[in-house]
Amino acid sequence: MIPAATLPIMDVVCCAPLVRHPLTAAAATDLARTLKAIADPARLRLLSMIAATEGAAACVCDLTEPLGLTQPTVSHHLKVLVDAGLLSRDKRGVWAYFTLVPAALQSLSDVLSPTQV
Amino acid sequence: MIPAATLPIMDVVCCAPLVRHPLTAAAATDLARTLKAIADPARLRLLSMIAATEGAAACVCDLTEPLGLTQPTVSHHLKVLVDAGLLSRDKRGVWAYFTLVPAALQSLSDVLSPTQV
DNA sequence: CTCCTATATAGACAAACGTCGATGTCTCAA
DNA sequence: TTGAGACATCGACGTTTGTCTATATAGGAG
Secondary structure, eight states: OGGGGGGGHHHHHTTTTTTTTOOOOHHHOOOOHHHHHHHHHHHHHHHHHHHSGGGGGEEEEHHHHHSSSHHHHHHHHHHHHHHTTTTEEEEEEEEEEEEEEEEHHHHHHHHHOOOOO | OOOOGSSSSSHHTTOOOOOOOTTOOOHHHHHHHHHHHHHHHHHHHHHHHHHHHHHGGGHHHHHHHHHHHOOHHHHHHHHHHHHTTTTEEETTTTTEEEOOOOHHHHHHHHHOTTTTT
């Protein structure tokens, strides 16, 4: 039950570009865990909706209706993204605001790039 | 049963950077399909092993043993990657050689980058 | 305190997934 | 023609995943 959020994504991704060295089993498992978090239509839309939101912060109530999913399902997807280190949660009073973690997406982008430095 | 390989990944990915516009349901489904293809430890290792191979082409027989999976399972994973447009298959005689499709990985990398042009 | 609202958690269920052993297909060599 | 080897396909299986409803928790208004 260790939250994946504690995984240092940068470490997993940095210095292990996919196309330069064969991945070890452990590195592949870690990277796959993060990729699984974004390999879902609902979660991709959540990420893009949060990124497009004024101030890049959004609460669950704003995200539920345009997605066409129930509130518990949206909360579940948001938890997956937070645990993966892609979003951060900021609880203000009754509302929970979610913000992108840009470095996480950048790390994923870097590891996939065939033209890595 | 339309192979995902016929999906124009560049079109799915290009001009729809994740963090700039909210994804439509259809675009999110297409992108998630491609991401699911690489969100697996065995397939990530296959990609990196093929990339690291002399000439960037490898046959199934070379990939089975280091992965520790059976030949049918490796063939299955390779098919997923080919259908996703990430690998191309080249059958020469009895052997099947697999090669990276660099543009596909680059497209994925681009769409995830928060610092997209 | 009491109610209302926003969110999280629990439990259930169907669908999708990863893996395997068995078998089919195709190519080459003898 | 026959046999062997490389790869693909099939069918089965246990596990994981996405979704829901129902319920719990917790903050703010009155």
